[in-house]
Amino acid sequence: MTIHLNDLALFVRTAACGSFTKAAREANLLPGQVSAAILRLERDLAIRLFARSTRSLRLTDEGERYLPYARDVIALLHSGREELRRSDETLSGTLQIAAPSDFGRNILLPWLTSFRRQHPGLELRVQFSDHVTDVFRDPVDIALRYGSVEDASFVALPVAPDNRRVLVAAPAYLADHGAPDTLDELPQHACLLWHINGRLYDKWGFPTPQGRRTVQVKGPLASDDADVVRRWAIAGEGIAYKSWLDVRDDVQAGRLAVVLPEQPGESAPLQLICPHRRQFSPAVQQLHALLAERCAALGVPP
Structure with missing residues (x-):
């Protein structure tokens, strides 16, 4: 055969x-x-x-x-091909990277720093923002982006395909206000919201056996920076609906607790976006392999 x-x-x-x-x-x-x-x-x-x-x-x-x-x-x-390239090629040039604010600052930044130290001939230019980067118009080579990419003009490589959003809150908030027992109780809580380009994301989606369910939530605090939303949650200001990659360390350290752990959150796969296949340079390929390996080590949402 x-x-x-x-x-x-x-x-x-x-x-x-x-x-x-x-x-x-x-x-x-x-x-x-x-x-x-x-x-x-x-x-x-x-x-x-x-x-x-x-x-x-x-x-x-x-x-x-x-x-x-x-x-x-x-x-x-x-992996074998990448190992050969790592041993045979010295990475050089400039790599411009865009990434979401929370993941970029708190997870990606030390990984990029380590990657740059391993390849001193490589220059990195990074921008961390929750505004969606246009990889065709903005000065970036690659972008990391949450969610499924439907645009066929992009090339998308999976980095964390099993990532999901989770409901989290600080133990102090839950001690003062109690934890919701069902999705129906979420609107009674202070929910920490995200907004961008004038749109407030106050409808949270959840997969259920009957199909996707949307819950209308509200809260006094909203930001266009997902890192700010996470920090508010740690400070005990309310319940946040965040990517597991963004809050995993906080949950494991006890700064945040998962709310309604039996309720799965909506899928939020992390993808590496490239405008063209010709931009799959050795630097992009090695960085993608590194990110996929590191994200896999973080595990899947509970």
């Missing part, structure tokens, strides 16, 4: 995209080429990886079981 690595990579990409068309667009191929690659792989494996219909594409049970092994093979080859 001979398995072509390109076919294996297209299988992993198609499983992530849920569509031959989307996978082809990301790989700069035609949908028919992706379909042919999957058919070759199915023939080589003698199993059916996808159940196809005119309206949907989903993994079969065999495809679900095979996917983790395919990912491991691709990741291992990627």
